[in-house]
Amino acid sequence: MTGRAVGITGIGACVPERVLTNAELERMVETSDEWIRTRTGIRERRIAAPTEATSDLAVPAARQALTAAGIEPEALDVVITATMTPDRLWPSAASTIQGRLGATRAAAFDVNAACSGFVYALALGTQMVGTGFAHKVLIIGADVVSKFLDWTDRNICVLFGDGAGAVVLEPVDEEEEGMVSFFLGSDGARGETMYLPAGGSRRPPSHQTLDEGLHAPLMDGYQTFEFATFAIMDAIERVLKGTPYQIEDVDLIVPHQANIRIIKTAARWLNVPTERFSITIDRYGNTVAASIPLCLYEEVRAGRLKKGDLVLLTSFGAGLTWAGALLRWTYEPASSFHLRDEVERKGEDPLDRQKGGV
Amino acid sequence: MKRRTVGITGIGACIPQQILSNADLEQRHRVSDQWIRRRTGVVERHVCTREQATSDLAVPAARQALAAAGLQPEELQFIITATMTPDHLWPSAGSTIQGRLGAANAGACDLNAACSGFVYALAVGTQLVRSGLYDNVLVIGADVISKFVDWTDPNAYLFGDGAGAVVLQPIADQEEGLIDFMLGSDGSRGDILQLPAGGSRRPSSHETLDQGLHKPVMDGYDTFEFAATAVMDSIEKVLAKTPYSIEDVDLIVPHQANQRLFRPVAKWLGIPVDKFFVNIERYGNTVAASVPIGLYEAVHQGRLKKGHLVVLTAFGAGLTWAGAILRWTYSPNEHHEILHS
Amino acid sequence: MSDVFVRFRQMVAAVRGIDEDRITPESRLVEDLEADSIDIVELMLDAEREFGISIEKQEAQSLRTVGEIVSFIEARLAEQSTSS
Numbered sequence: 001m002t003g004r005a006v007g008i009t010g011i012g013a014c015v016p017e018r019v020l021t022n023a024e025l026e027r028m029v030e031t032s033d034e035w036i037r038t039r040t041g042i043r044e045r046r047i048a049a050p051t052e053a054t055s056d057l058a059v060p061a062a063r064q065a066l067t068a069a070g071i072e073p074e075a076l077d078v079v080i081t082a083t084m085t086p087d088r089l090w091p092s093a094a095s096t097i098q099g100r101l102g103a104t105r106a107a108a109f110d111v112n113a114a115c116s117g118f119v120y121a122l123a124l125g126t127q128m129v130g131t132g133f134a135h136k137v138l139i140i141g142a143d144v145v146s147k148f149l150d151w152t153d154r155n156i157c158v159l160f161g162d163g164a165g166a167v168v169l170e171p172v173d174e175e176e177e178g179m180v181s182f183f184l185g186s187d188g189a190r191g192e193t194m195y196l197p198a199g200g201s202r203r204p205p206s207h208q209t210l211d212e213g214l215h216a217p218l219m220d221g222y223q224t225f226e227f228a229t230f231a232i233m234d235a236i237e238r239v240l241k242g243t244p245y246q247i248e249d250v251d252l253i254v255p256h257q258a259n260i261r262i263i264k265t266a267a268r269w270l271n272v273p274t275e276r277f278s279i280t281i282d283r284y285g286n287t288v289a290a291s292i293p294l295c296l297y298e299e300v301r302a303g304r305l306k307k308g309d310l311v312l313l314t315s316f317g318a319g320l321t322w323a324g325a326l327l328r329w330t331y332e333p334a335s336s337f338h339l340r341d342e343v344e345r346k347g348e349d350p351l352d353r354q355k356g357g358v
Numbered sequence: 359m360k361r362r363t364v365g366i367t368g369i370g371a372c373i374p375q376q377i378l379s380n381a382d383l384e385q386r387h388r389v390s391d392q393w394i395r396r397r398t399g400v401v402e403r404h405v406c407t408r409e410q411a412t413s414d415l416a417v418p419a420a421r422q423a424l425a426a427a428g429l430q431p432e433e434l435q436f437i438i439t440a441t442m443t444p445d446h447l448w449p450s451a452g453s454t455i456q457g458r459l460g461a462a463n464a465g466a467c468d469l470n471a472a473c474s475g476f477v478y479a480l481a482v483g484t485q486l487v488r489s490g491l492y493d494n495v496l497v498i499g500a501d502v503i504s505k506f507v508d509w510t511d512p513n514a515y516l517f518g519d520g521a522g523a524v525v526l527q528p529i530a531d532q533e534e535g536l537i538d539f540m541l542g543s544d545g546s547r548g549d550i551l552q553l554p555a556g557g558s559r560r561p562s563s564h565e566t567l568d569q570g571l572h573k574p575v576m577d578g579y580d581t582f583e584f585a586a587t588a589v590m591d592s593i594e595k596v597l598a599k600t601p602y603s604i605e606d607v608d609l610i611v612p613h614q615a616n617q618r619l620f621r622p623v624a625k626w627l628g629i630p631v632d633k634f635f636v637n638i639e640r641y642g643n644t645v646a647a648s649v650p651i652g653l654y655e656a657v658h659q660g661r662l663k664k665g666h667l668v669v670l671t672a673f674g675a676g677l678t679w680a681g682a683i684l685r686w687t688y689s690p691n692e693h694h695e696i697l698h699s
Numbered sequence: 700m701s702d703v704f705v706r707f708r709q710m711v712a713a714v715r716g717i718d719e720d721r722i723t724p725e726s727r728l729v730e731d732l733e734a735d736s737i738d739i740v741e742l743m744l745d746a747e748r749e750f751g752i753s754i755e756k757q758e759a760q761s762l763r764t765v766g767e768i769v770s771f772i773e774a775r776l777a778e779q780s781t782s783s
Contacts, residue, residue, distance in 0.1 A: 003361065003489045053559035078541070084448040087559040089506070090574075091548040092442075092470040095676035099545020107541030108676065109478050112450040113467035120467045127485040131361050133539070144558040148447070182491070184436065184465030188457020191449040198562075201502040202411035202445040205555075205562035205572055215562050217448075319453035319466065351549040351559075397735065579756055582740045622714075622741045626748060 003130030007178030007330030010071070010168035012064025013297035014057045015046040015161075015284060022158070029154040036158050041260025045161025045285030048144045053087040055096045057164035058142040061293075062101055065138065068333065069168035076106040077134035080125050082117030082141045082289040084318070085148060086110055088351070096351065097140065106138070114194075115256050115317025116184075117141060117289035118165070119325050122313075123182040125169050130179075140166040143288035148196060150216035159258075161285035165293020177328035180245070183238035185231075187320040193227060194219040194318045228258055231316035232266040235324030239312065243326060247272060249310055250326075252299060256315035257281040257291040278304075288317070300333060307332040364487040365535030365687035368429070368525035370422025371654035372415045372697040373404040373518075373641065378504075380515075387510055394515045399617020403518025403642035405504040410699070411445040413454045415521035415647075416500035418697045420459055423496065426690065427525035431459045435492040437466040438483050440475030440499045440646040442675070443506060444468055455498065464496070472551070473613050473674025474541075475499060475646035476522070477682050480670075481539035483526045495526040501645035506553060508573040516616065518642030522650020534685035540595040542588070544677045550580040551675040585615055588673035589623045592681030596669065600683055604629055606667050607683075611652040613672035614638035635661060645674070657690060664689045703750070703776070704769045710745045711765060714738050724766030732765075746772060752779065 021044045022033035036042055048057065058081060066073060079098045086093035094108035113120040118141030125137040142164035149157045172178045198214035199205055209215060232255055240246060253276055255263050260281055267274045278295040287294055292313050299305035309329045316322040379402040380391035394400055406414070416439060424431060437456050444451035452466035471478040476499030483497040500521035507514035529535050555571035556562050566572060589612060597604060610633050612620070617638050624631040635656045644651060649670050656662035666686045673679035704724065712719045715732055728734040734742070743759045746752070746768070752775040762768045 048558075053557070079543070084450075085558040086470070088555075088557040089553045090442040090470070090472045090675035091545065091552055091678070092472065092676060095471075095543045095545035095678055096548055097545065098543045099548060104544075106543060107478070107680075108471070108543035108545060108678065109475070109482075110470040111467050112444070112448070112470070113452070113465075114448045114450065117467070120465070123491070124482050124486070127489040127491055128482065131485045131488045133481070133485050133488075147558045147561040184467075186437075186453045186456045186464060186466035187462075188449065188453035188455065188466065191454055191457060195449055196447045199556055200411070200446040200451075201406075201443040201505045204505040205567065207564060207567055210562065210564055210567070318448035319450060321449075321453055321466070323465070351552055351554075397737070579736055579740055579760070582737050583744065583756070586740070586744055616737070618737045618741075622744065625713075626744075 004132065004171050005174050005176060005178045006126045006129040006169055007172035007176055008167045009170045009331055010065045010069025011293065011297050011300060011331060012061040012068060013165040013294050014061040015163040016048045016052060016057065018047045018049060019044050020047045025158055029152060029157065031154045031158060040159060041281050042158065042285045043282045046163060047146045048162045052144065054083050054085055054093050054142045054144045055087050055100065057144065057162065058093065058097050058140045059100045061164040061166040062097060062138055062140055065166040065168050071136060071168065073101040073103040074105055076103040076136050076138050078125065078128060078137040079103055079106050079108040080111055080121045080137065080139050082111045082121040083143050084112050084114050084117065084288060085143045085145055113321045114319055115288050116315040116321040116323040118292045119313050119315045119323035120184055122325055123184055126179045129169050129171060135171065137169040138166060139169060140164060141289035141293045143290055145288050148215065148217060150213065153216060155221065156217060156219055159286050161287050163284055163287035163290035163294050165290050165297055167293060172330050176330050178330050180326040180328065181239050181243050183235050183324040185322045190320050193223045193320055225262060227320055228262045228316050229265050231322035232314050233269060235314040235322050236312060239324035239326045245310065245326065250312045251309040252276060252278060252305055253312045253314065254278040254292055254295045256317065257284065257295065258286045305329055361488050362490060362528045363531045363533065363535050364484045364526055365529035365533055366524045367527045367688055368423045368427025369650065369654050369657060369688060370419040370426060371522040371651045372419040372699050373520045374406045374410060374415065375698040376405055376407055377402050378405045383515060389512065389515065398516050399638050400516060400642045401639040404520065406502050406519050412441055412443055412451050412500045412502045413445050413458065415502065415519065415699050416451065416455050416498050417458045418699050419521040419523040420455060420496055420498055422697060423523040423525050429494055429525060431461040432463055434461040434464040434494050434496055436486055437461060437464050437496045437498065438469050438479040440469045440471065440479040441501050442470050442472050442475065442645060443501045443503055471678045472676055473615065473645050474672040474678040474680040476649045477670050477672045477680035478541055480682055481541055484536045487526050487528055493528060496523060497526060498523040499646035499650045501647055503645050506572065506574060511573055513574060513576045516643045518644050520641055520644035520647035520651050522647050522654055524650060529687055533687050535687050536682065536684045538596060538599040538683055540592055540681045542679045547677050550577040550584065584677055585619055585673050586622060588679035589619065589671050590626060592671045592679050593627065593669055596681035596683045602667060602683065607669050608666035609633065609635055609656060609662055610669045610671065611635045611649055611656060613674065614641065614648040614652065615643050654696060658694055662686055701769065701773065703772050706749060707746065707765065707769050707772065710742060714741050722765055724764065724769065726765045727763050728765065750776060752776065
């Protein structure tokens, strides 16, 4: 890549307060805590309140990332939100977030590459800063997939959770390295592996699509597992290729959190101990585009991810899409600044019109 | 630091075969052709059949753009689809299109900035090529908004369906190509143009359908005021980033939101109104597709030629607005009518 | 006739494509001059540029005749000259 070096200079995350445990799910659908834990590695997940949508989680995560980077909202040039569950089809979640942040100078758009969305958005944002087109870019990964689940489908509803994570991208010194390489892949020919049948222009929402149950995700478990393990290996190989680094040089691998068994399989195939993988799926489930920034946040908070570490991100999801990023970590929390747990959430719709327009 | 020069090297466009004219609307609803023409300038629009969706228009447009650029689908490295009406919430329309094109080596995603989406995607795609990450990028603007409008609502008469696509590649520095962009957003006024239900705020349900929350909300006064200001702001700001002034511009290709917009804006800019390329009478407002369809027609009608200085301006839900300034770098080998699907 | 009226009358004539003679202070924009809501936005944006003032949507929608708009603009201009 030509252009200036770009790095992450701040991070934030936000999850809903409501914890949904496997024990509770046992009472909702025919399943068991043991089955869920052994098949997926998930113990509990966070679920948005009825009034909460994607921007409600994204805004606090974004504020925290801005504070961590020590920049005001007005200084932002671009807000990119990776999501497949925006508040609305239009306006974009990013514009709503931009407005609520008071990022008055910033452009805003959503990127949809499903669970790979955050890595995709990170790649796009990096090029925007790298060429000098923008200087301060906020990248958000946020999804509230719980609103689209069929809570009687025991094979799928147990897998997901809601969340948001955000990072700030800025130019960094050449010797800090920052973003090293990216790989972005797609295989749309296998798109049916996981998809939401209705709600878009193919089958717009109607009483009929609702009655036919077409507003809940479909997923082929076998094909998904097969694709995910391939995708992790392929993305890692491709992001390392052409760089001076090998898998042994990587301090931390942050995989999309879809299933613990996918991660363990990849660790075995790569011959890398699972300790070098970031794992948060036990607490949050699969949070779609939020899973990678949530992991990064948790690793920084735990002191396991430090400035100078070489990090490899790898994700895969609907599309099919898969993606990888190799980066030198460039953020260090200030001693006066503590990454927090508690978050401010509003859960009110900023686009609801005073005069009963909606 | 070496940054590459990037240009448009191929273009394609596609609209649905089915025409919905004002006369058709007159027969079905209590509205007159004259009223629609005076309010919007739209005479007819093309709308998809029940079976068609956004990727069905985007794929032919993309194939045409690739052929124009002399590229095989396998040579593509990235596809950005600007849309607010993807086939599905997941997978993205971008991935579906990538699969159908057989662009086996390309990454793909959707970008949503509503009617500004194509200019936003062009700005993003340009950085992907400029930085050296990719050599061959496809940028698509495609929307099938007819699936989300209620034809008994007068707001609906503005809209139509369509798709346009361009190929971005590195070009010689002296050709200039895509010179600069301005991208704006004002989410605090997002309420004036929106689709209330169907996302994570109000997922689709029998109640949201019964409450009529699945049709676009559009405040006419606020929207027109915003649009007029946005066109001025985007043109002035994007020119200010370059050594050029409005007199140097050969053609402005605007988002086609309303015919009525162009006369006042031309007046304020002090330019003749025919510097704006207008085709809204035949297609209506095709959301993210309107700018690439405009470019396509301008090229094939001979109004846009290699070497011309072009300004693109777009605005829409978000609120978002965007401007681009470019030196046109593509000339077609032969005349092509717009594709129908 | 005030200077503001003369200038505003020119704008109305241009936006509506009618002779200036047809426009009096008593002319109602919608009923007499057949302006629609888009004409009104254009006129308000014209006036904002021409006179360097700002007119809110609620204000614009409360003004019915050419004379009312002219008085409104004159009042705004007077406020600005006293406050600056």
